[in-house]
Amino acid sequence: MLKKERKSSIKADKRETELARFDQMADAWWDPQGAFKHVLKFNAARLKVIEQFIEQHFTARENNAAGQPSAQPLAGLRILDIGCGGGLLSEALAQLGAEVTGIDGSEVSLQVAKAHAAKTRVPVNYQHMLAEELLAQQLAPFDVVLNTEVIEHVEDQQGLIDTCCGLCKPDGLLILATLNRTVKSWLFGIVGAEYVLRLLPKGTHDWRYFVKPGEISTMLSPHHFSVNQVRGLSFNPFNKRWRETDDVQVNYLLSARMQESS
Numbered sequence: 001m002l003k004k005e006r007k008s009s010i011k012a013d014k015r016e017t018e019l020a021r022f023d024q025m026a027d028a029w030w031d032p033q034g035a036f037k038h039v040l041k042f043n044a045a046r047l048k049v050i051e052q053f054i055e056q057h058f059t060a061r062e063n064n065a066a067g068q069p070s071a072q073p074l075a076g077l078r079i080l081d082i083g084c085g086g087g088l089l090s091e092a093l094a095q096l097g098a099e100v101t102g103i104d105g106s107e108v109s110l111q112v113a114k115a116h117a118a119k120t121r122v123p124v125n126y127q128h129m130l131a132e133e134l135l136a137q138q139l140a141p142f143d144v145v146l147n148t149e150v151i152e153h154v155e156d157q158q159g160l161i162d163t164c165c166g167l168c169k170p171d172g173l174l175i176l177a178t179l180n181r182t183v184k185s186w187l188f189g190i191v192g193a194e195y196v197l198r199l200l201p202k203g204t205h206d207w208r209y210f211v212k213p214g215e216i217s218t219m220l221s222p223h224h225f226s227v228n229q230v231r232g233l234s235f236n237p238f239n240k241r242w243r244e245t246d247d248v249q250v251n252y253l254l255s256a257r258m259q260e261s262s
Contacts, residue, residue, distance in 0.1 A: 029086045058143070079143065101124075103127045180251075225257065227254055230254045
């Protein structure tokens with residue numbers, strides 16, 4: 001009995017230690033003045049574009065019955081955030097009223113996301129799994145499927161797009177964010193971001209896996225999805241700010257929806 005109690009106590013202590021570690025990581029990850037401050041600024045910029053994409057697609061949800069802007073404009077929408085990481089987008093979208101599921105292959109990232117959500121009491125359903133595993137469960141599809149800064153790290157890019165389309169409702173919206181494969185993206189997205197400004201660790205990206213918007217359109221075509229909007233994000237190295245732009249030569253966001261049958 002004593003051995004069992006001792007083992008149980010050791011396991012409990014280890015769990016408490018792990019939870020404390022993830023709490024500390026969450027504090028660092030979400031600290032606007034910390035090591036991830038540039039990631040947080042980038043996230044704020046892309047969140048604005050994503051919210052615009054969603055509200056424009058689901059126009060009936062933009063305003064309440066009185067015709068006034070809603071405090072929770074995404075209420076009633078089921079959103080899937082594929083590769084949610086530390087939960088930066090998942091939690092923000094949940095605060096806007098959406099029912100959000102965040103999935104990621106990294107258990108550490110999910111523990112960070114869960115630790116922060118527990119502190120803010122924002123309800124997000126975090127699951128440690130890959131998108132194809134979720135698709136295999138044959139659950140009800142989502143109103144919005146997000147795939148941000150993931151596809152440029154994936155070998156089977158067509159397979160990822162296939163899975164995203166399979167998880168999205170026929171009248172839903174698919175949103176992707178990635179880097180364009182251009183000379184400018186090599187200069188700014190890799191040389192500038194990783195070696196000059198040190199915004200990202202060296203080796204974060206491989207330019208060969210960057211994806212042109214036209215290539216995503218081709219990958220969407222077998223599922224009868226078509227590109228709806230494409231918007232760029234530009235970084236100002238002087239004021240360290242991100243802004244929405246028409247220039248999609250480096251970072252861009254793309255929304256797609258299923259084509260209406262004629």
